[in-house]
Amino acid sequence: MDYAPEYTKREKIKLIILFMGLGAVLIAAGKFWLFPSITRLAEQPHCYSLFGLNRADYLWHLLLIGLPISIFLILAITMLPMAIKGLIQAQFPPKGYKVFKPTPIRKGTRGQFMAGLLMFVIASPLLIAIYGANQLDKMPEIEIPQDSIELCSHIHTQNQTPTNH
Numbered sequence: 001m002d003y004a005p006e007y008t009k010r011e012k013i014k015l016i017i018l019f020m021g022l023g024a025v026l027i028a029a030g031k032f033w034l035f036p037s038i039t040r041l042a043e044q045p046h047c048y049s050l051f052g053l054n055r056a057d058y059l060w061h062l063l064l065i066g067l068p069i070s071i072f073l074i075l076a077i078t079m080l081p082m083a084i085k086g087l088i089q090a091q092f093p094p095k096g097y098k099v100f101k102p103t104p105i106r107k108g109t110r111g112q113f114m115a116g117l118l119m120f121v122i123a124s125p126l127l128i129a130i131y132g133a134n135q136l137d138k139m140p141e142i143e144i145p146q147d148s149i150e151l152c153s154h155i156h157t158q159n160q161t162p163t164n165h
Contacts, residue, residue, distance in 0.1 A: 002105045004093045012100060038062070060139045064132025072125035079122055086115025 007015065041058055085094035092106045092114035093099055106114050 004097065004099045004103045004105050006102065007098045007100060011098070060136055064135060064139075065129050068125040068129035068132060072122070072129065075122045075125065079118060083115050083118040083122060086118065087112055092118075 038059075041062075082094060082097055085096070086092040089095060090108055090111050092111040093103060094115075105111070
């Protein structure tokens, strides 16, 4: 049985450091920007609007469409070339790809099945986004408080930056 070529120890260390660095950046962006933004939006959704969407529409679009599409794009960019080559070559992992641990090469129908399974994993978030888009009209509306103008005025003043003349 043939095995796919493995990364050298040095290559593994470089990739792990790279992935840890990217992970740290993503975690920091989530902690300091994304999650606080989503929290503010969830607490006062009626204060935000963009492209005619307001209130809870933002939150529903983010959760039901935005998040799955983001995951789909990341998976498609990173894994789709491997899946396509695997289908074309009827081999998985395809020629030219290295692996982290000893991995037997699956050829023929088994190789195409594995590549097809990877394609399904990549496409799954897209299918979830399509399903979510069809569920948007069923999501509950949020009541707009009577004093929403006063509640939202502090948000608009916080977002304005002072200018020096």
